[in-house]
Amino acid sequence: MKRRGFIITGGIVGGGLLVGVGGLTYMNKRIVKYSGLGMGEGESLNAFVRIAADNTVTLAISKTEMGQGVYTALPMLIAEELEVEMDQIRVVHPQPEGPYANLFMAEEKPRAIDGKLTMMQKVFAFIPNIITGGSTSVRDAYDHLRVVGAMAREMLLAAAAKRWGVSTAQCYADTGFVINRDNQEKFSYGELASEAAQQKAPKNPPLKDRSEFRLVGKAINRLDVPEKVNGSAIFGLDVRPDNLKYGVIKHPSQVGGTITSVDNKSEIEGMPGIAGVVQIEEGVVVVGETTWHARQAADRLKVQEDNPVPVDAIKTLTASLSGEPSKIWEDQGNITTVLDESEQIIEASYEVPYLAHACMEPLNCTVLVDGERAECWTGNQSSTFILNGVSEGAGIAKDNIICHTTYLGGGFGRRGETDFVLKAAKVAKEFPGVPIQLVYTREEDMRNDFYRPAVVANLKAGLGKGEVNGWKKKVATQGALAGLLGRNVPMMPMKNEDDPSSTEGLRNLPYKMTAAYTDLTTMDLPMRVGTWRSVGHSQNAFFAESFMDECAHAINRDPYELRREMLADAPRFRAVLDKLAEISNWSQPLAEGQFRGMALHESFGSIVGEVAEISLHGKNIKLERVYCVIDCGRTVNPGIIETQMQSGIVYGLTAALYGAVHVKEGKIVQNNFPNYQMVKMNTMPEIITHIMEVDEYPGGVGEPGTPPIAPALTNAIFAGSGTRIRSLPLSRHGYKFV
Secondary structure (H helix, E strand, O other), X not given: OOOOOOOOEEEEEOOEEEEEOOOOEEOXXXXXXXXXXXXXXXXXXXXXXXXXXXXXXXXXXXXXXXXXXXXXXXXXXXXXXXOOOHHHEEEEOOOOOHHHOOOHHHOOOOOOOOOOOXXXXXXXXXXXXXXXXXXXXXXXXXXXXXXXXXXXHHHHHHHHHHHHOOOHHHEEEEOOEEEEOOOOOEEEHHHHHHHHOOOOOOOOOOOOOHHHOOOOOOOOOOOOHHHHHHOOOOEHHHOOOOOOEEEEXXXXXXXXXXXXXXXXXXXXXXXOOEEEEEEEOOEEEEEEOOHHHHHHHHHOOOEEEEOOOOOOHHHHHHHHOOOOOOEEEEEEOOHHHHHHHOOEEEEEEEEEOEEOOOOOOOOEEEEEEEOOEEEEEEOOOOHHHHHHHHHHHHOOOHHHEEEEEOEOOOOOOHHHOOHHHHHHHHHHHOOOOOOEEEEOOHHHHHHOOOXXXXXEEEEEEEEOOOOEEEEEEEEEEOOHHHHHHHHHOOOXXXXXXXXXXXXXXXXXXXXXXXXXXXXXXXXXXXOOEOOOOOOOHHHHHHHHHHHHHHHHHHOOOOHHHHHHHHOOOOHHHHHHHHHHHHHOOOOOOOOOOEEEEEEEEEEXXXXXXXXXXXXXXXXXXEEEEEEXXXXXXXXXXXXXXXXXXXXXXXXXXXXXXXXXXXXXXOEEOOOOOOOOOOOOHHHOOEEEEEEOOOOOOOOOOOOOOOOOHHHHHHHHHHHHHOOOOOEOOHHHHOOEEO
């Protein structure tokens, strides 16, 4: 399917213009039926754009707004071609239906720096789902939402031309009006909407040249900020349907365990404010009049459990590296010969622990089951997955379920899962006609996550005189993406050894070498794992860029100069590296006691380089500043790009210093922020961001800022102390931010 070919329909409903999708085909089935929910009363949701008679422009944006700015960036693409101002726009989140599925695979050519789609892109595009993740929102939307806006514009021009009895060439669109070039007479879009909807929708409407953009490429203020400032924004925990009751869940206390019975169910049900106790496969839920009532009762539950034998994950993974790998992911050149013939061999082992998502808003979901119908309210990263979860949990047909996507206080991959929805639906089924808001306490949230996997890696380099000849990389872990798909997309199963996320960012590096080899050993361990912001890149950038620093020092080369030399065949990478050296004054000496480290990494179609500049006094680290350069191709909103770089760096710094989930005697130790700390304002560095001007298809920005910061920081520590950090978090080695 060509990128513009999917836009073929328009229609009148309620006196407005609807621009929709009618040609999207999936598995030889033509998707032609849409519910009409979400765009306004009486209107069919077969559309991205609705223009009402009062000139209100409503845009259906299917990507979830979780702080990354899609409720602004994506409307900018439509508004640019539709010729409306941002303050004329109202954004709604549509139901999980075919026209809003990820369309990344529908592009005319692959959109990735190496000319190939990543497996994550293929997964998100192949399945007919609405997913916000993998830094795909702008990449998915860049072309087709512009076409949506352009098509609506052309239909409005045609309607105005017909009224005036002139050609469309004599008409032009400007800020919500169609204007007659001859006499400057004009009609508002609202006045033309009904007539415009009767016009034939153009299949290939003309798009603006980039030189004509008024909005795209500008730092437009975000549309979601005012309501978040004034308190009117609705997050999952703000949902209050009539007759709402609250559920608090108690999970098994040990990893992989089950609750077999409740000893004091009658006692709990007799407590004031308690409506009932529901035991489900995943745990026990106490339902009460308030969260306080439900939590007090849940804390008093006495249960019997069946628990498995605990497993030491890091020790098990480390031991597995000595055996045969599960799969060889990269085998370029002859690594055995290169290592044998190299003058110097260096070898290092790295490890990272499990990490929790630790979203600021604990998991929650509200479900109402009423006869054969159900309704759900929750912040999520996939409304399609939510629909599936409600249907499975409540036993309700998908056609009879309405999903409301709220704002969410942090996603990071955690809200791409459906466990909390499935549980809420199971409980709501036991209270027909009563909406149930299932709320995880912070402790239940943190101890029942789908964690970023623990990973161990062994890296070996063959070095010559001032050069790197080849790398051999061995990785052992669980499959994060395989776990996500197994739970949520059974139609697309993936074996652990086939999970590309486990070695992404470590294989097929841009650095020129004679040989490169990467293999993977996978383990089935009790800990549930899933996708965490930047997925496999989060740890593999730490391994790769730390080891590159080790190679540079082993052959007495400046880390920047060595990287630059090895990027001779990767001009975009080299350009980012050069700009990073320039803005960080890499060649200039720092003040006494100050040190810097560098890292460069590509993920999700964008190249990011970072330099961490620190003051080091023993094991006290003062983060002076971080320099960041990103090449994400064409920019939509540079203000959002800058804030996402800052956000990713904060997230990465927190993981680098503090992040670790430990298991003791089968139980998760970390349960709240006192023992799962965050980087705080008083220790945050100044962040200087530079966005490269590159005329290439857009890359992602939500995740690429995270991977480079850990190695940049640990390389700076080495520069100041001579101590090489090969395991995270830094706190385990006695370091702290001051």
